[in-house]
Every structure is written in C-alpha cells, then in structure tokens.
Amino acid sequence: MKLARWTNLDGTVSEGFVIEDSTVTFPDGATVTSVLELGIEGARHLFDRVQSAPRTLLSQVRLLAPLPPSSVRDFVAFEEHVEGVSAGVEGTSNVPAEWYQAPTFYFTNPHTISGTGAVIRPPVSDRLDFELELAVVIGGGPSAPESNLDVDQSASVIFGYCIMNDWSARDLQAREMQVRLGPAKGKDFGMTLGPWIVTADELAPHLDNEGFLAVRAEAYVNGDLVGEDLVSNMGWPFPELVAYASRNSRVVAGDVLGSGTVGNGGCLGELWGRNGGLTPPPLQPGDSVRLVIEGVGEIQNTVGEPVSAPPIPMARPRTRQRWT
Structure with a gap:
C-alpha cells in the first residue's frame, strides 16, 4: 500500500x-x-x-509531503558518509569512536517540510547541499508500545518508508557545529519527504538476514548521477534506530526517523571532503535534485532563489555587573 x-x-x-x-x-x-x-x-x-x-x-x-510529522529525528547511520564529510571539515577522514557506540540523531523542524515537485527556497548560502536518505514512519494500532522498545517491538511499529532529502546549508551548519550544538539554521529551512509512504510489508522482501534493507539509493543533480549506495550499508538496521529513539522517551504514530545520508556520494559535502574542494559545485538556483530509492519511488525538487533574512547582532560584551 x-x-x-x-x-x-x-x-x-x-x-x-x-x-x-x-x-x-x-x-x-x-x-x-x-x-x-x-x-x-x-x-x-x-x-x-x-x-x-x-x-x-x-x-x-x-x-504533497505524505504526512505532517509529529516529530522528525534524523540519524547519521552511514559510516562512509561520516568519513567523507569529516575529511572536508577536519582535513582527514575520521569516524569518532563514539559513533560506533550508539546511533546518533538530531531533531529538526516539522513545519518546513515539502513534497516532491516543490521549489526549495534556501537561506543565503555558498554551500547549499542535498542529503539522500530513507526514512521510516511510525504507526500505531491496538496497544502499540511507545517507550523503551526492544528491537522486535520497534519493528512492529514501523508503518512504512518514504524518501527524505535533508537540505543543508553547509557554511551555516559549520559555524553552528563549532559551538557544539546543532545543526539548526543550517538545516531547518527545508526538508522534502515523499513521494508517498510505502507500507513496511512492501519492502519486507528486501530485508536481509540481519534486518537491513538491501535497496538501491541514487542521487542525481541536473540529470547526472552523483551518488549511489545500498541502504543496507547502514551501521544499524531501522528497528535498532527506533529502539534507541524510544529509550527513556516516546515514539508515537506520525513520527519520522531518517537514516542519515547514504554513503558514496549521498550528498555533495561527502564528495567535497573526498575531492579536496568544491567538486561537484554547490547547488545553485535552477538546479534540479532527483533522489531515487528502489521499492519506494523518487522525489524531485528545484532549487529556487535564496531568501534573505534580517541580520542578527553579535553577542553583547560581558560587561554587565553581577547581582550582589
């Protein structure tokens, strides 16, 4: 369905x-x-x-986007993506030891989500990027568990899947990450979900014996294939991501959990790190981004003109007196 x-x-x-x-x-x-x-x-x-x-x-x-999510969590579950992006940020490929210990995610804005075919209006950015991901959508049902799920319970609440494009302004994101918090404004201006939700039973034949989805994922910019990977190259299968998200918390019907960017060119940022420069170039107005995942479908969006925002002043000097 x-x-x-x-x-x-x-x-x-x-x-x-x-x-x-x-x-x-x-x-x-x-x-x-x-x-x-x-x-x-x-x-x-x-x-x-x-x-x-x-x-x-x-x-x-x-x-349109196939649902208004209750919340959006986005993981970083592909080791190859972390390697490539870190090369661009740190000058050398590096996967922190902490990455292997548990799946990591961030929350993003559920109010700036678009569907396939929409024109994306990014902030002013010199390094606009896309991110090719597969996302799970949580469902309910009688007595569906919500907190501290084990892996089997997590698999039972996965209703279906959709493609996710986690649009990214890498220059804004890089500044934010220096403060060891975020990403925020480098990400929350837009995300594309679609083209629809494919129920989990339709992709079940693609599950391998460890529970990973062995489906092909491809990214095209202006018709050129720039990245391709298998979703089964994740560090954790989706039920383990759901279980982790539910730890001492809740996952409910309508929640969306992204896999994080696939490897082997799932975003330009990874390619910039591996190539040692901005090749391929950052996205520009008029560029078309098409993401395809086997068994799910495809989404396509065009980059529109950037939107300027009011300036933010610098932090005030710490010269005010303390209360005494």
Missing part, C-alpha cells in the same frame, strides 16, 4: 491511497495521520474498502 496527500486541480487537498497510476481518497474523512494511528491492519481494512471507489490520475494532482 502507498499512502499520500495531494492537491487537486481545484486547489483542494485530499488524502488517500496511490494505486498504480491513480489516487483514491480515504473513506469516512480519514487522513494519513488517523490511518497511521490505526496501524497497518487498520490501513489494510480501508484499502480493501476503496477498491471500487472513483480514482484520479496521478498526472492530474500535485503530490
């Missing part, structure tokens, strides 16, 4: 299933959010009910 949200020709927004080359609206006013809360079995019941319902061709709608 594939779940999606879209804008119709008359400007209204609909939510439902994608079946072959068409869309069909959920019955009873259901939304992607409410279907995620039902879990896969609940979604399958709705899917059976719409088989004879009216359909609209995909060519007659504009796909």
Whole structure:
C-alpha cells in the first residue's frame, strides 16, 4: 500500500491511497495521520474498502509531503558518509569512536517540510547541499508500545518508508557545529519527504538476514548521477534506530526517523571532503535534485532563489555587573 496527500486541480487537498497510476481518497474523512494511528491492519481494512471507489490520475494532482510529522529525528547511520564529510571539515577522514557506540540523531523542524515537485527556497548560502536518505514512519494500532522498545517491538511499529532529502546549508551548519550544538539554521529551512509512504510489508522482501534493507539509493543533480549506495550499508538496521529513539522517551504514530545520508556520494559535502574542494559545485538556483530509492519511488525538487533574512547582532560584551 502507498499512502499520500495531494492537491487537486481545484486547489483542494485530499488524502488517500496511490494505486498504480491513480489516487483514491480515504473513506469516512480519514487522513494519513488517523490511518497511521490505526496501524497497518487498520490501513489494510480501508484499502480493501476503496477498491471500487472513483480514482484520479496521478498526472492530474500535485503530490504533497505524505504526512505532517509529529516529530522528525534524523540519524547519521552511514559510516562512509561520516568519513567523507569529516575529511572536508577536519582535513582527514575520521569516524569518532563514539559513533560506533550508539546511533546518533538530531531533531529538526516539522513545519518546513515539502513534497516532491516543490521549489526549495534556501537561506543565503555558498554551500547549499542535498542529503539522500530513507526514512521510516511510525504507526500505531491496538496497544502499540511507545517507550523503551526492544528491537522486535520497534519493528512492529514501523508503518512504512518514504524518501527524505535533508537540505543543508553547509557554511551555516559549520559555524553552528563549532559551538557544539546543532545543526539548526543550517538545516531547518527545508526538508522534502515523499513521494508517498510505502507500507513496511512492501519492502519486507528486501530485508536481509540481519534486518537491513538491501535497496538501491541514487542521487542525481541536473540529470547526472552523483551518488549511489545500498541502504543496507547502514551501521544499524531501522528497528535498532527506533529502539534507541524510544529509550527513556516516546515514539508515537506520525513520527519520522531518517537514516542519515547514504554513503558514496549521498550528498555533495561527502564528495567535497573526498575531492579536496568544491567538486561537484554547490547547488545553485535552477538546479534540479532527483533522489531515487528502489521499492519506494523518487522525489524531485528545484532549487529556487535564496531568501534573505534580517541580520542578527553579535553577542553583547560581558560587561554587565553581577547581582550582589
């Protein structure tokens, strides 16, 4: 099953299933959010009910991000990506020992998410980049666990998958990381999810004997292939990422968890580190970025003109008196 949200020709927004080359609206006013809360079995019941319902061709709608996430966590689960990016930042490839000890993630902004086909309006940046990732979407269902999940429980709450592009302004990000906090403004201006949510059962045949998804991921800039990898090259399979996220916390239906950037050119920043310079060049207005993941689909976005923001003053000198 594939779940999606879209804008119709008359400007209204609909939510439902994608079946072959068409869309069909959920019955009873259901939304992607409410279907995620039902879990896969609940979604399958709705899917059976719409088989004879009216359909609209995909060519007659504009796909949106497939859900408004409850939260977005983004991991850094590919060792090769860490090696390449660190070469650009530190001058030599380095994977910290701490990376191997546990999967690391950051939270990002769920309010600046777009769908495939959208024009991305970045901040002013000399090093605009994309990031090719696969994300899991958490579902619910009767008695779905939320906290301190083990790996089997985590696998049971993975509703499905979508492609993630974690757009990045590397120059802004580099300054923030010097303060040992973030990334923030280098990332939170935009993220693309899509083209739809593919339920976990559809990708189950691609799981290897360790639970990794052996699907191909490809990144194209202006039609040129710049990166390709297997998602199974992650350091941890997705259920282990979900389990870690739930430790002394909660994961709920509608949460999105990204894999982090795949290796072997999953972003320009990795290639800059390996090539010793800005080759290929940073993204510019008018550039097209297309990300493809086997079994899921593809998303495509065009880079728009950057958006200037009001300046921020420097920190004030520490000259004020202490309270006495």
